[in-house]
Amino acid sequence: MPNRKLSDLAKTIRSKNAGVNKITFDVIFRTAEVYEEVKRSGVLSRASVAALFNIPDERIASFVEYDPGYAIKFTIYRTRPSGSPGDPDIFGAQQYAPLLDIDVPVAAG
Amino acid sequence: MSDSQVGLLSPFKIAVFWSACILAQSMQAMGAEEPLVAGGARMASMKIISPNGHLGFAPLRTESFRRGIEAGPDYIAADSGSDDVGPVPLGSGQSTSPEAWQRHDLKEMLLASRKLGVPMLIGSAGDTGANCRVDRYVEMITDIAAQCGLKKFSVGYFYSEVERDWLRGKMQAGEVVEGLDGFADLTEEELDATDRIVAMAGVHPYLKLLDEGADVIIGGRSSDSAIFAAPALARGFPENLSYYLGKVLECASFCAEPYGGKETVLGEITMDDVKVTAMHPEQRCTVASVAGHAMYERSDPFHELVAGGRLDMTDCRYEQLDGKTTRITGPVFEPANEFRVKLEGAGRIGERYVGIAGIRDPYTIANVDQVMDWARQQVRERFGENGYELHYNVFGRNGIMGDMEPRRAHPGHELCIVVQGVAPTAEMAEEVTITGTRQLFYARLPDVKGTAGGVSFVFDEVMRASPAYRWTLNHTVPVNHGLEIFPTHMTEAGV
Numbered sequence: 001m002p003n004r005k006l007s008d009l010a011k012t013i014r015s016k017n018a019g020v021n022k023i024t025f026d027v028i029f030r031t032a033e034v035y036e037e038v039k040r041s042g043v044l045s046r047a048s049v050a051a052l053f054n055i056p057d058e059r060i061a062s063f064v065e066y067d068p069g070y071a072i073k074f075t076i077y078r079t080r081p082s083g084s085p086g087d088p089d090i091f092g093a094q095q096y097a098p099l100l101d102i103d104v105p106v107a108a109g
Numbered sequence: 110m111s112d113s114q115v116g117l118l119s120p121f122k123i124a125v126f127w128s129a130c131i132l133a134q135s136m137q138a139m140g141a142e143e144p145l146v147a148g149g150a151r152m153a154s155m156k157i158i159s160p161n162g163h164l165g166f167a168p169l170r171t172e173s174f175r176r177g178i179e180a181g182p183d184y185i186a187a188d189s190g191s192d193d194v195g196p197v198p199l200g201s202g203q204s205t206s207p208e209a210w211q212r213h214d215l216k217e218m219l220l221a222s223r224k225l226g227v228p229m230l231i232g233s234a235g236d237t238g239a240n241c242r243v244d245r246y247v248e249m250i251t252d253i254a255a256q257c258g259l260k261k262f263s264v265g266y267f268y269s270e271v272e273r274d275w276l277r278g279k280m281q282a283g284e285v286v287e288g289l290d291g292f293a294d295l296t297e298e299e300l301d302a303t304d305r306i307v308a309m310a311g312v313h314p315y316l317k318l319l320d321e322g323a324d325v326i327i328g329g330r331s332s333d334s335a336i337f338a339a340p341a342l343a344r345g346f347p348e349n350l351s352y353y354l355g356k357v358l359e360c361a362s363f364c365a366e367p368y369g370g371k372e373t374v375l376g377e378i379t380m381d382d383v384k385v386t387a388m389h390p391e392q393r394c395t396v397a398s399v400a401g402h403a404m405y406e407r408s409d410p411f412h413e414l415v416a417g418g419r420l421d422m423t424d425c426r427y428e429q430l431d432g433k434t435t436r437i438t439g440p441v442f443e444p445a446n447e448f449r450v451k452l453e454g455a456g457r458i459g460e461r462y463v464g465i466a467g468i469r470d471p472y473t474i475a476n477v478d479q480v481m482d483w484a485r486q487q488v489r490e491r492f493g494e495n496g497y498e499l500h501y502n503v504f505g506r507n508g509i510m511g512d513m514e515p516r517r518a519h520p521g522h523e524l525c526i527v528v529q530g531v532a533p534t535a536e537m538a539e540e541v542t543i544t545g546t547r548q549l550f551y552a553r554l555p556d557v558k559g560t561a562g563g564v565s566f567v568f569d570e571v572m573r574a575s576p577a578y579r580w581t582l583n584h585t586v587p588v589n590h591g592l593e594i595f596p597t598h599m600t601e602a603g604v
Contacts, residue, residue: 016406019290020192022290026401053515054512066404069401077291085577086498088508088509095509
């Protein structure tokens, strides 16, 4: 089965504050087919994102498959609230980049 | 944007005063042929336009706003708040952007509102909804009205700030001020470290001011969705659809595609559904964009907490009506058993300076941790271990993601180090920062070839930044009803 990059399959891959102490990540697909296929592939899971971002499972606040939006969504706790001195990403908007290159084994897409 | 987590907690037992009133209206309304009158005339459907998801953060785009006006809205409303901007604006009582941008949007909205003769609502004035921001918005409305010679109209406004002693009283009476999202329950020590607190209002002060006939409402800190839900509730539309209308409109064109902020969207509510339409010629509200918006900036895409209840979007149905419009049915509103409101608080840490240094030597890049350790050590020798903060962000290595950066071991061929020093006085913060920056230049690496200076400087100085603050409150507190801590006022503007 050929591999595709997640960035080729998803319409949107983004991160953003969800309140002052969490950052939420959205991976959104154009069609139900691609969404279901990525879901089935299992490349995105609590365990895989914890490994990718080098964080313990307790830092993951939630991991949700959001069918109405064809989206896989997870949220992590920050190590300190946004805008504390030294926080380099007050909006949490540039934390998603490691997701772009995830290899997804797919038949379609 | 980004402030929907207003508290309430399960299990749901009794609806409190205001929720009960609203529920009664809704139930009566469901049995009536047309919505009941509550602060407005009967109508079978009602339209609101939302021109900006964070008024003041960047100016609204006038073309789609003009189209929105031409569609004949019954209300014009916008959220002006966000906690995305960090704790500094709340703590220091400032806005994050030039006042000219706020004035621009307020003027566009006010002129349209007066021309059409429909109310205008602004929530969370000036980013934070602090009292001084509400006052400033009211002043700007008054100024604009005078300058443009607008006919006399009424301006309602309300405050959202909470006194520390009021909260202390609650705590001493045994109420637990519960922490959200990993914050511990509030202690008096943390309360003492707080400079300013705002509570997040629900629909209640808006309903009161609409009922009193306000033509313009300037709100303190508010739930985003409440700004739009209130006019719908005032006209007798059901709670579930009213809150959904608020949810979908609060970020303006973020519920449309293709991506493009600051464009106007129009929401229409009936007794049966909500419809949302993009006003920009190139934008569309699609099933995907509207459903997708429900997950934006929140961890739970199915639920929205507001003061007094919870909107459940699990069973929402989305239908494409035409190229630009999506119809939504099926949201559920659950009134809360206990009325809790969310609190946001910021506390000052100290004065702050910033320094910048660059590195090109690959050996120095490979050993940048030692370079920073050297500089830290010089600060420590001068000021000791405690009583200040010194932060380094190493851009080109892991400046943005810190320990989460998978490519931390593969830095770029040049690095930029941003240095922040925070201390009780400006004088000390400046010296901490300049020591922490200048000593990068003198760091001693055993095998470095370049012995004339270890870093490059864009400026051989450090720059004073805003004082450093931190979020001290991200909590909820029980209140007796939705107006308890949101005093409303009326004034007039125009000639």
